[in-house]
Amino acid sequence: MRIFGILKISILLLIVTVCSGQSSKLNLSNYNIIWHSQSKNSSESMPLGGGDVGLNVWVENGELLFYVSQSGTFDENNQMLKHGRVRMNVEPNPFEDGDSFSQKLVLEDGNIIIKAKKGGHEITMNLWVDVFHPVVHIETESTIPVEVTASYESWRTEDIVVPKGMRHASFSLTNYPGEVKTYKDEIKANNNQVMWFHCNREDRLLYDFCVKQQGLEGVKDQIVNTQKGRTFGGILKGEGMVDAGTSNGKYVSTNFKAWHLKTSEKTTSNTVQLYLHTDICDSADEWKKEVQNLVEKTSKNTADAKRKTKEWWHKYWERSYIGINTEKADTGDAAWxxxxxxxxxxxxxxxxxxxxxxxxxxxxxxxxxxxxxxxxxxxxxxxxxxxxxxxxxxxxxxxxxxxxxxxxxxxxxxxxxxxxxxxxxxxxxxxxxxxxxxxxxxxxxxxxxxxxxxxxxxxxxxxxxxxxxxxxxxxxxxxxxxxxxxxxxxxxxxxxxxxxxxxxxxxxxxxxxxxxxxxxxxxxxxxxxxxxxxxxxxxxxxxxxxxxxxxxxxxxxxxxxxxxxxxxxxxxxxxxxxxxxxxxxxxxxxxxxxxxxxxxxxxxxxxxxxxxxxxxxxxxxxxxxxxxxxxxxxxxxxxxxxxxxxxxxxxxxxxxxxxxxxxxxxxxxxxxxxxxxxxxxxxxxxxxxxxxxxxxxxxxxxxxxxxxxxxxxxxxxxxxxxxxxxxxxxxxxxxxxxxxxxxxxxxxxxxxxxxxxxxxxxxxxxxxxxxxxxxxxxxxxxx
The missing domain is CATH 1.50.10.10 (Glycosyltransferase)
Known part of the structure; x- marks a missing residue:
């Protein structure tokens, strides 16, 4: 009843004379997330994204890693699969036993900046995602020449039988009494790039199973098929980078295979891009053509894309915000x-x-x-x-x-x-x-x-x-x-x-x-x-x-x-x-x-x-x-x-x-x-x-x-x-x-x-x- 009494008082409205004042932006820099130590594992990752792409970014044991996700990557079982994981390292490596480290999410610009210093060697990695095209950018700047390695890692190199306890990722099939498989991706490295894609098998679609199960075969032409032809994947490539073979490994509890690209010579400046594409396609060849078109369309306009992406984030923050007790960035203040x-x-x-x-x-x-x-x-x-x-x-x-x-x-x-x-x-x-x-x-x-x-x-x-x-x-x-x-x-x-x-x-x-x-x-x-x-x-x-x-x-x-x-x-x-x-x-x-x-x-x-x-x-x-x-x-x-x-x-x-x-x-x-x-x-x-x-x-x-x-x-x-x-x-x-x-x-x-x-x-x-x-x-x- 005490709270009710307060409410009754508030309903005696105070109608104020509205006085206009100069608009004042919120200082977002106080909300940037900055880590001064590397992460233990992927659970200590930081989100990055734009448009329809999301990354989990972290540095572990001196290596930069990130998972890559995109809207609409639904497989035969209607699981939402990741594109994969990217791992990057440099040699010599200031992240290993370095003097300082920082990983910073810059909200205003929508990017992550990672820095390390060891003696006179300083390195900066800038990660950002193009808001208007599904392209991920990793820009590396070093005070001394380094060898940069970028690796695409996948755990979907073979068909995998999904155990019953793990079927919640395909919610429909959680307790299905038959066999459920996650089907492998196609992955290939050539022409100094790595290409991967998953094209849904038309004979294994959950869509067909549900239509039959639910007695709707007579109206199947009216049931929208969102799975047939769904294809998703991408291309990893980098400036001055060449094929560097493959390797096998295990992260946490999942085996993976890695395809490596490496700079042909040491450099103080390097860029790596991931070009991602998800669509309904008639064939794998059609998807390959579309993703190559994306590469050609965007690779020559990186500076313009970066500027437009920053502008988008700036406008995003200008149109709305809520800041509480902003006089001081006090992480111990529950309201802040x-x-x-x-x-x-x-x-x-x-x-x-x-x-x-x-x-x-x-x-x-x-x-x-x-x-x-x-x-x-x-x-x-x-x-x-x-x-x-x-x-x-x-x-x-x-x-x-x-x-x-x-x-x-x-x-x-x-x-x-x-x-x-x-x-x-x-x-x-x-x-x-x-x-x-x-x-x-x-x-x-x-x-x-x-x-x-x-x-x-x-x-x-x-x-x-x-x-x-x-x-x-x-x-x-x-x-x-x-x-x-x-x-x-x-x-x-x-x-x-x-x-x-x-x-x-x-x-x-x-x-x-x-x-x-x-x-x-x-x-x-x-x-x-x-x-x-x-x-x-x-x-x-x-x-x-x-x-x-x-x-x-x-x-x-x-x-x-x-x-x-x-x-x-x-x-x-x-x-x-x-x-x-x-x-x-x-x-x-x-x-x-x-x-x-x-x-x-x-x-x-x-x-x-x-x-x-x-x-x-x-x-x-x-x-x-x-x-x-x-x-x-x-x-x-x-x-x-x-x-x-x-x-x-x-x-x-x-x-x-x-x-x-x-x-x-x-x-x-x-x-x-x-x-x-x-x-x-x-x-x-x-x-x-x-x-x-x-x-x-x-x-x-x-x-x-x-x-x-x-x-x-x-x-x-x-x-x-x-x-x-x-x-x-x-x-x-x-x-x-x-x-x-x-x-x-x-x-x-x-x-x-x-x-x-x-x-x-x-x-x-x-x-x-x-x-x-x-x-x-x-x-x-x-x-």
């Missing part, structure tokens, strides 16, 4: 740590700004040898990650992309939207086959060709056997059966994207419309099956059997489904006629009138939101009642009955689940959105505290993996909502902000609005709003 790690995680998201596929919640582009992540049972190749590579879990993915609205990273959001738009026909086809009605059904854990993961459907035998009583079209898996609501949440995200940025969303409207139609037609179909009528006696839809998140299963009228529809349908009606026609708006109005009301309960003498009217069992760790607060904004500051939502937080059915505070947990976001400042502060400190690894933003594993990307995304939203909330035209500043945290931020609001503000000693000292006419919509809530 939160601000620093917010920046570091946003940097990691920027490394996959333009990938064909969204940044994966379970590691993104930055996974390393799994033995360093969790128990010894995961002692497998560096390609391993839990929860699969080409399968996407919606409740986790959404949290990676929600923070991009307020950070203004609108250009980075289409990969997530394109993911659903690409497989719309698959989702519509399965709906028609299973239930005979219209609309798209996207399941919670979805392969990138639009079908549920095979293990969730169930196999013919074994530990994940499909039960004979399971209805055709429904998954056997008890966590995700009947779980379709997140297609609505991504629909809302697209509508918010339009509201914030004004960008054209015509491409995504079919996805939204089909997602909505499914919920109308499917639950009329279900009700008619049971009663012979499409609606209940009050003329309302009955959402049964359904689920409240992954929590309350075989549920009737779950609150997240109801609140999603109540949030989205009015937004569709409000869109311009050129986006949604008048007849469609009439349909959405009638649909809205059919949506049932949220149900309530009484707990410990308090009125609370109920997770659903009824349910049969509980399966996970969620608080679905408070999806009414975020993302669906039914309750919130300045809205009616906020006390009911607050009661639900403290006393509701799911109150014990608030103890789950990591990974996908939204409890900090809920607290921030309701003005529970002390709770929001406590929880954001958990989310954005230093990770238990050398790089502070490599959180996890939690239930997911390392780095835990949805953990970082939910932490970003937690912090953003403490600082600024928007509702319609309203912009609320500092609704849940600790009075003893100084802050300087720049964030984005709807209608292409940018807000920059600075708070010192509990007083607002700077407030700039662009455009100026939005100043009238600002309300400042300083407790």
């Amino acid at each position: 740590q939160v601000g620093r790690n917010y920046q570091l995680f946003r940097y990691m998201l920027g490394c996959n700004a333009y990938g064909d596929y969204p940044s994966k919640f379970n590691g993104s582009l930055f996974t390393v040898d799994p033995v360093f992540v969790t128990e010894k049972e995961f002692d497998w190749t560096p390609d391993f990650r839990q929860w699969g590579g080409g399968s996407f879990t919606a409740q986790n993915q959404r949290l990676v992309y929600w923070p991009m609205l307020k950070s203004g990273d609108f250009d980075m959001m289409p990969p997530q939207f394109n993911y659903y738009e690409r497989i719309l026909s698959s989702a519509e086809a399965r709906t028609k086959v299973y239930w005979g009605h219209e609309g798209a059904c996207f399941t919670e854990q979805l392969e990138n060709f639009g079908l549920p993961f095979a293990g969730g459907w169930g196999f013919e035998s074994g530990a994940r056997k499909r039960q004979p009583e399971t209805e055709f079209g429904v998954q056997t898996n008890k966590y995700v059966n009947h779980h379709y609501v997140n297609q609505l949440e991504f629909s809302l995200m697209i509508l918010d994207y339009y509201q914030f940025s004004g960008e054209n969303i015509n491409k995504y409207l079919p996805f939204i419309k089909s997602s909505l139609k499914f919920f109308d037609e499917h639950y009329q179909y279900r009700q008619k099956q049971r009663t012979g009528e499409t609606l209940d006696k009050e003329g309302k839809l009955v959402f049964y059997p359904s689920t409240a998140a992954e929590m309350y299963k075989i549920a009737k009228n779950p609150v997240d489904v109801i609140s999603a529809l109540k949030a989205i349908l009015p937004r569709m009606i409000m869109l311009p006629d050129e986006l949604v026609a008048t007849d469609e708006k009439k349909y959405y109005q009638s649909f809205l009138e059919r949506v049932p009301e949220i149900t309530f309960d009484e707990k410990e003498g308090h009125k609370v939101i109920k997770p659903a009217e009824s349910w049969e069992y509980v399966a996970n760790q969620e608080v679905p009642e408070l999806y009414t607060v975020y993302p669906y904004s039914i309750y919130g500051i300045n809205k009616p009955d906020l006390d009911v939502a607050i009661n639900t937080y403290w006393h509701g059915e799911s109150k014990e689940k608030r103890k789950f505070e990591v990974c996908w947990s939204q409890v900090g976001i809920f607290a921030a959105r309701m003005g529970l400042t002390e709770e929001a502060e406590r929880l954001v400190k958990i989310k954005l505290a230093d990770a238990p690894r050398r790089f502070p933003a490599f959180w996890g594993p939690g239930p997911d993996w390392v780095p835990d990307v949805d953990h970082g995304g939910s932490g970003m939203v937690n912090l953003q909502e403490m600082l600024m909330q928007t509702d319609g035209k309203e912009i609320l500043l500092f609704p849940s902000w600790p009075k003893d945290w100084d802050v300087h931020f720049k964030m984005h609001a709807p209608n292409n609005t940018v807000v920059e503000a600075e708070l010192k000693g509990g007083k607002l000292v700077r407030l700039n709003v662009t455009p100026k006419n939005r100043e009238k919509d600002i309300q400042v809530l300083i407790k």
